[in-house]
Amino acid sequence: MSFPLLTATAAVPAIGAIVTAAVPSARRTAAKWLALLFSLATLLLAGVVGARFDPGGDRYQLTESHAWIADFGVRYELGVDGIGVALIGLTALLIPFIILAGWHDADPYETDSKRWRPTQGFFALILMVEAMVILSFEATDVFLFYVLFEAMLIPMYFLIGGFGDRAAATQPAADAAGGSDEKAAAQRSYAAVKFLLYNLVGGLIMLAAVIGLYVVAGNFSLQEIAAARASGELEMATNTERLLFLGFFFAFAVKAPLWPLHTWLPNAMGEATAPVAVLITAVVDKVGTFAMLRFCLQLFPEASKWATPVILVLALISIVYGALLAVGQRDIKRLVAYASISHFGFIIMGIFAMTSQGQSGATLYMINHGISTAALMLVAGFLISRRGSRLIADFGGVQKVAPVLAGTFLIGSLATLSLPGLAPFVSEFLVLVGTFTRYPVVGIIATFGIVLAALYTLVLYQRTMTGPVKLEVAKMPDLRVRELVVVAPLIALLIFLGVYPKPVTDLVNPAVGHTLSDVQKKDPKPEVEAAK
Amino acid sequence: MSPVNYLYLAALLFAIGSTGVLIRRNAIVVFMCIELMLNACNLALVTFSRMHGNLDGQIIAFFTMVVAAAEVVVGLAIIVSLFRSRHSASVDDASLMKL
């Protein structure tokens, strides 16, 4: 019994959450530092996982397995493949930045100190989410995964509902309306509840499917079931498989958000603070796409192939629709949210293109989208916190006043429109190529997303950063050291992964190969075997 | 005659008791009905013990009695204090479960 590395990776943030929560509210700063410390420790452990993981080795490595609920054959079963490692890395990497970016988001109101804001709680919740997400990337037991998939919602709910940014409260428009603070709070709780309900419904349907799977397969172990499916020991009636697949997919589609199940995301991201928004879209939602790749395809290969056309169409709609709505937004955060919807469309499209380029691209996309959205959203958060408004119209000429902020914002935007040389380009192009090789029309339509992406990002940049300096932003300070520490590494990473994504692809490729062999799909051969 | 009839009797008493619980409003009477149900159960238990030819059934019945006693004590105490506070022993008067 070697050292349970995976458990440790998830346990550290969990412990961190408890410790942070236990800090007396007088020592607010200490709590922050503790949280940061624990997140860094997690990052370290994640690094160890990456080092110990051998891409060429077995499919699942560093496995752990203990009986949990013996009566139902539920086991505490962990194991990571390349995709899991990559996503764990992403999560562990982003959380410290999220914490650092949200450093002051949960401080008590200086205006009225009566209103209580549990600063420690904020950071504890973030760490809790991290723990659950990491564990869900590791879980190879369907039931265990389901539990985590649902449990995640609780801390997220409180993060969204409990800690809106004070910017919303001081919106000029809202002020005019009066009682803006209450209004903001109301919108916030609405968003939080919406988030919770959407995901709960998805989760419940998935629960039904999980139970169904148990009835059919007799246990919850992903590896055993997949093996049984592969060897043909476990036969599923076509309809059963399809129903189960839909049950799983629905939950993941809600989480990932896929059109038309997406409407919770703009509300949630709009109302939550920027770091929490990043947590939602860059970390938590990835569980959905990850699960499609790991559970849907492995457990129900036939059904996956059966559903592919519909899913591709939905993904296409997400891509174009999300982009178009992003163009129409007046609120920076909501714009980023719709952009994310479009990006998730790409990810899902890549997964279900069932080509190695598509799926490697999709995995890569998850990571790059995480980083780029984090960069853009966090900078946007800094911007918003300075002006106290989320409305694009309230900004203008920031570039003149705060060039560094504008520069980082621009790079974030360029990453979002996946400019070559930045990480997202690699993944987006892989996804497009992967899709194109099998479904040319889909690929071409999806390519329109590129133009639209350019449209909404550049319009956003133009309206906020360029033009004559607005009076309200004239005094706007440039990025502070803390904020620079948050943004600079992310941007560096974007550039590095854009120029040299090999480390990640090497990690991912074998896993993708396995997945493809699960669904018995081969890449289409080029028409001409050129240069071979 | 077969001792099974004892069981039928127990069932009958139990049903009557339950009806009483539902119908009566006077807390005390409700209580009595509950006692009646308990007793019905005891009868059944005793009969079972006779059926199986061991004493476990009686033991359980015994325990039931003990528990019943305890329950009665507490229950009546509650009724008394209830009566003190609102001058009535009617269960409907205590309809504060609805907000």
Add this chain to the structure above:
Amino acid sequence: MSTLAAYATSTGEAFQFWVLGTVAVIGALCTVLMKKAVHSALCLAGTMIILAVFYLANGAYFLGIVQVVVYTGAIMMLFLFVVMLVGVTAADSLKETIKGQRWLAALCGLGFAVLLVGGIGNASLKEFNGLAQANAGGNVEGLAALIFTKYVFAFEITGALLITAAVGAMVLTHRERTERAKTQRELAEERVREGKHLPPLPAPGVYARHNAVDIAGLLPDGTPSELTVSKTLRDRGQIRDVSSEALNDLQALEQRSDERLGRSGGAASSTDDAASGDKKEAAK
């Protein structure tokens, strides 16, 4: 029933069962249906005693005794005591307040009966092997052996339960007098301050032959005044309303005086009245 012929009870027991069983059921029904709590209690006691007999018949000698002593003896007395406390004659009207409650209740009871009976009917209750050898070493010894070996923990725990219950009951019922009792003077001053009932409350009773405490005094217009009756009785709803009778008597009195004064007419009716009045008196 032929299947159960394997084990049949003696005719005596059968006879006893049919007779007492009927009585028990009637008792149970009465418990449910009696207007007054006291009556319910008594009926229940009767049922319990019959059950005790059945226990004995079933070879549960110890339980039979316990049933009589503990249940019928102690618990029922406790009930009666509480009933006294709350009001002996406090009869709650059987008029249903909640819509449809009664029917639903009846339905439930019926359903239960049917289900249970059906269940027992289906259950395979073929052979009864009787308590002969189980009770060989004496029923009480047998129970004791089980209680103190197999069920010792349960036994201990029930002990704990009983103690807790006793303590709980005390806590619930015991009332600490927190403030000093008010003196008469203070009470009087309070009355003055509140400005109602400055004079002492009116006395109960109307005429000398009706000065029982539970009779409300009459106001000049002949309507009774609750104030004249003590609070406890009021709470128990044990006020006897005699206003109508009192008025009748008044009328009768006038009639008689008329006769004495030799006014003619309605003598028969008057006597009738008087008779009726007397009858009513008798009725009381």
Add this chain to the structure above:
Amino acid sequence: MENLIALLVAAPLLGAAVLLCGGRRLDRGGHWIGTLLAVVSFAVGVLLFTDMLGKDAEHRALHQSLFSWIPVEGFQADVAFQLDQLSMTFVLLITGVGSLIHVYSIGYMEHDERRRRFFGYLNLFLAAMLLLVIADNYLLLYVGWEGVGLASYLLIGFWQHKPSAATAAKKAFLVNRVGDMGLSIAIMLMFTTFGTFAFGPVLESTADTSEGMLTAIGLLLLLAACGKSAQVPLQSWLGDAMEGPTPVSALIHAATMVTAGVYLITRSGAIFNAAPDAQLAVVIVGAVTLLFGAIVGCAKDDIKKALAGSTMSQIGYMILAAGLGPIGYAFAIMHLVTHGFFKAGLFLGAGSVMHGMNDEVDMRKYGGLRKYMPVTFVTFGLGYLAIIGFPGLSGFWSKDKIIEAAFAYDDGIRGWIFGGVALLGAGITAFYMTRVMIMTFFGEKRWQPDADGNEPHPHESPKSMTIPMIVLAFGSVFAGGLFSLNESFVKWLEPVTQFEHPHPVISVPAITASTVVVLLLGAALAYVMYGRKPVPVTAPRGSLLTRAARRDLLQDDFNHVVLVRGGEHLTRSLVYVDHTMVDGVVNGTAAGFGGLSGRMRKLQNGFARSYAVSMFGGTAILIAATLLMRAV
């Protein structure tokens, strides 16, 4: 030797990184760093060039493979460079002109507090452009392709406080994106067809694939070229791009970036050769743009916009030539190089004029400047003669060849059409360039005080600006002749682009003669219209065509009405749909449940007994259910 190739890109990239991340402390010396690194890159280019000349024609191509970029199952993209004669030509042009313009900018941007950033962007552009021309596969080329797009975006919008500039930058990027879409789809198509997108394999195996596929790829590449090279129908951004500082217009929107499309088509020659339909499309686009740009150029009063129009039309020439196949490639590139010289020179001249005239761009407010800025006048004049193709100057050699080739498209009607168009274009070119020349340097002065009311006092620009202009003037005078000495340029490119002698429908001397005649006619017409009588300061209403041409032949209006308006309405309605329908459905269900529970609430009447009833009832039902299960 080939290890030096990476240095070509690395040097300016380093410059960009240093300058953009360096912060304010570099504000004073930053521009020197930028210039130095540009020159370094140029030096490396020259070094490689000399080395290349040393080898014999077949073994001149160098190849350097750096690292594996995107290794995915069955999809290998490497970062590898290929430096053959074609790339070499571009490298020299880019680094050479680039360096000169760096020098020029030192003077031109002197008073701009964000000069450091400007040079950072310029270096970034150089790096991207070099990457574009030395990449050895289409994906890497795509990186450079978008990179130059970014640089041009940043530079057009350099004066971001001007909304017009910001908008122009955005427009440029977006229009380019449309083209890029074509390129990326083309790459995907290549991948599915050939399983790779490296130049070598793709271009060698065109024989084994269907013509239809090649045509598709070709058209997509053409779309990309249209975007980047401002060809009809994606030309609308170039005019607005003149919002950028003039050196930018000279470097990016005249000499180098806008010619990337020509490079792409020439580079993909093998594909186009095998797909005649695609070639025809290319030629048509070229011809149309040629006239379009020329006409627009005639109407514009803004000197830079006029030059932009001419750039458009000159690139039209190149595209036309590139579409002609092996008979045209070499001349396309040759014209590209010479155009690089004289157009850059012209723009720098224009910049110098503006520099002296308080950044006034309206030619109607110039006039008679030749006395005040002689150097500018001379250099601009030489550039002028070159571009109209005055015999003996660069433009003559290259453009004349293109016209010949156009006549040689085929020996039927098409040859006549395209040749005629090219010829006509030459005439119009002469007309509008003469117009520019006259309005700017001749006639009486029509100077107006600018917005702040201070009278312009034209003066010659500083050395740092004039020297580059002089150098470029030399280029525009002699380059063409040099290249044409026993067809040295053609021979130099032949290994890459093949070469066939064109066989025009009419004899070469006739073409040459007619060209000269046409351009003289054009010039003369311009002189009659603008030289004889004074030029009105406020533009006359002008003919319908003029007014249309002033508005870029209504192309923008079309875009605005169809794309912009339509798009706005679409997005707005979609936002509405999302809010009411998609979201409404969900909220509706929620509300429904709310109402339902509201009714259910009534059952909770608070009476213990009714709760008890439900309990008993539930139990009874449960028992019944279990019993039934048993029974069944």
